[in-house]
Amino acid sequence: MKTRSLKKDKVNIITLGCSKNLVDSEVLSGQLAAGDIDVVHESTKKDHNIVIVNTCGFIDKAKEESVNTILDQVEHKKKGRLDKVYVTGCLSERYRGDLESEIPEVDAWFGTMELPLILKRFDVDYRAELLGERLLATPQHYAYLKISEGCNRTCSFCAIPLMRGGHVSKPIEQVVEEARKLVRMGVKEVMLIAQELTYYGLDLYKKRELPRLLHALADVPGLEWIRLHYAYPSKFPLEIIDVMRERPNICNYLDMPLQHASDNMLKAMKRQITRVEMEDLIGQIRDRLPGICLRTTLITGYPGETEADVEELKDFLQRMRLDRVGIFTYSHEENTSAYAEEDNIPAAEKEKRAQSIMEVQQEISYEKNQDKVGQTFRVIVDKKEAGRYLGRTEFDSVEVDNEVVLHSERKLKPGEFVEARITKAYDYDLEGEVI
Incomplete structure (x- = not known):
C-alpha cells in the first residue's frame, strides 16, 4: 500500500518563544536545506508531512503555549495529516523526561544543543562549514544575530541557565562573518542578541569585549543598523556607549532589562545592583549619549512584593522616564532559587499591578512621542x-x-x-x- 512516506519529506518548523529560538530554527532550516530536505517555517499551506516544534520553557504562559502547540500537531498526526512530530528547544530540554511519558505520540525529543541529533533523523550530517548560513524567518531586510549562548548570572527567578547552560561567546571573527553573510542575503539591520550582552568575551578573551565586537561589526559594508538587546545593568561597561556614539550605524538604542526598582525586590531577585546604582548608571549613559533610547523589562508579583515596592517602581519610572518598557508577571519556576519562596500573590493581583505600572509608562510614552511631532x-x-x-x-x-x-x-x-x-x-x- 502506498503511503505518504514514499513522497519526498517536507518539514515545517514552528518556533515559539524568543528571538534566540528563532535563530536556532533558522540555523536548523539552513542545515536541513543543505542536506536537500525541503523545509519551511510556520507554513500555512499544510503540504508538509513532518513538523518540528521549537519550544519555549521560560514562564508558565510560554510553557502552556508550547504544550498546546505540541498537542495540536500530535492531533494532526493522529488524523493522518502528518507522518512525524519532533520537539526541540527549551521546554524539551527542561522537561523531556516528563513529556516523553505524557505525550508518547511525539516521535523524538531534543534539547537546546542537539542540532546534530535532529539532523540525523533526516540522514543529514551537521556541516560546520555552513557557519552563519540560515534560512531567514524574518523579512529579508533585518535579522537577529546571536553573539553568545547561555548565561552565568544567578537571578533568582530565571530558569534560562537550566535550559541553555553557562555563557559561551562566539569568537569575534565568527560573528563578523555571520554578519557579512546576512548582508549578502539582503539584511540591512541586525539585532544583537544574547542572554547577557555585556558578558560577551569574558570566557574567550578574559575580559569584556563587546566594544571590540561592535567596532568590528560597524566596519561591515552594507550593515546600516546594529541594535543591542539584553544588556545586564550590574557592572555595565560604559565603553559600549562610547562606541555607540562613535559609530553612526550602531543605533542609539539599548535594551537593558532592570526587572525592578525596589531595593527589597532587587536583592531578593539577586540582581547585584541597587536603585541608586541603576539611576546613576542611566544618568551616565544619557550623559555620554544624549538622546539614547532606553528600553527595559520589568517583573511584578515576585514573592513578597508589597504595594510599597510597586509604588517605588512607579516612582522610578516617573523619575527616569525610560523610553520603552515591557512587563512580565512573575512565574514560579522549578529549580530556581525563588522556587523556595511561597508564590504568595494571586495571578489576578499580579495582572492588576502590571496594568497599573504600564499605565504610568503609557503616559510617559505618550509625552515622549508628542515631543517628536514636527521632527x-x-x-x-x-x-x-x-x-x-x-x-x-x-x-x-x-x-x-x-x-x-x-x-x-x-x-x-x-x-x-x-x-x-x-x-x-x-x-x-x-x-x-x-x-
Missing part, C-alpha cells in the same frame, strides 16, 4: 499592511516597540530607508510624511 527621522520601511506603510526609527526594535505609519506619494519597498517628518503621535505609535 524628521530616518525610518526603515518594514512592510505594507492594510494599505499602509509601516516602518521604524532607530529608536524602535521589531515587534516590541513603536511603529511609524508612513504616508507617501510614491511606492515604498521593505528595507528602504526614508526621511519622514512626524505629523501625529499616539501612546505607542507615530505617523509621518515621507519627505
